[in-house]
Amino acid sequence: MQRLIASFAFVLISVGLVAPPVSASTVSALPETVWNGQQTRPDRGLPDGEFALHTTPEGQSVAAWYGAPTDRYRHNILGDAIEAGALHVAFRDGRKFSLILPRSQVFEDRTPRIVDLDEDGHPEIITIKSFQDAGGSIAIFGIRGSALVELASNEPIGRSNRWLNIAGIADYAGTGSKQIAYVETPHIGGTLYVLEWRGKELMPIASLPGFSNHKIGSRHQDLSADISWTGDSRPELVVPSDNLRQLRVVGLTDGHLKEIKKIELSAPVLRRIVPAENSGSGCVGFKMESGENVTLCPPSQPG
Secondary structure, three states: OHHHHHHHHHHHHHOOOOOOOOOHHHOOOOOHHHHOOOOOOOOOEOOOOOOEEEEOOOOOEEEEEEEEEEOOOOOOOOOOOOEEEEEEEEEOOOOEEEEEOOOOEEEOOOOOEEEOOOOOOOOEEEEEEEEOOOEEEEEEEEEEOOEEEEEEEOOOOOOOOOOEEEEEEEOOOOOOOOEEEEEEOOOOOEEEEEEEEEOOEEEEEEEEEEEOOOOOOOOOOOOOEEEOOOOOOOOEEEEEEOOOOEEEEEEEEOOEEEEEEEEEOOOOEEEEEOOOOOOOOOOEEEEEOOOOEEEEOOOOOOO
């Protein structure tokens, strides 16, 4: 019977229906250069991947990164056909965790995000996960006991080679926990969504059409930003329009996303930059494809 169970498990893994178990010993201890920010690219990670770093309220440092490069999806949306088949998490105290996806899935992303979504002191890892037959979704992972496990996800788009890009993670709703904002299909009439974590699901609570925060083939996924435009306790979002030639400031009010301000640009947005030194603390900066830099500041700030 044990041999039968083991054989059945092997079949499930080989056809990609379940993720194989991963020993934490497969992840080497990270060098000090990672923890102090000198080394940004993971060894044996994605060619264009980077470490995400986070410090807990207790002062514990956490790193997350993608591994197991694979060409099994071949969407090429981020500039090449290489995506990730594994997620790794390491703590500075020596704890290490890994998770390998089934062959039917990949992380179509460059760098995970480490955020304490529910403000319980334990960080979650937020990823973009794509399915061979259903396209992109957002998945949250966390440490439970001695394992790295998936905690929640939203429904994938529903069609292969359809992608989404995260726009921001903050308490846009003013509920005391953070929501995840993303643009679905940013290259073909993108819609901005806000998700809330409820149990094992990420539920959409608001949406608004007409956005893009990525250009096909670009490695820049940071074309949007949080900004305190109205000056209250809740941040707003700055996200480019679907042709990347406008910056749209939107906020979540009474359960609806509403546009507050629209800024016309002379060229499409290329990427985020650090604002000019004389800008206010609440300003955000963008570089245009023309090479011009644009700084956007809340009405109460210079800019």
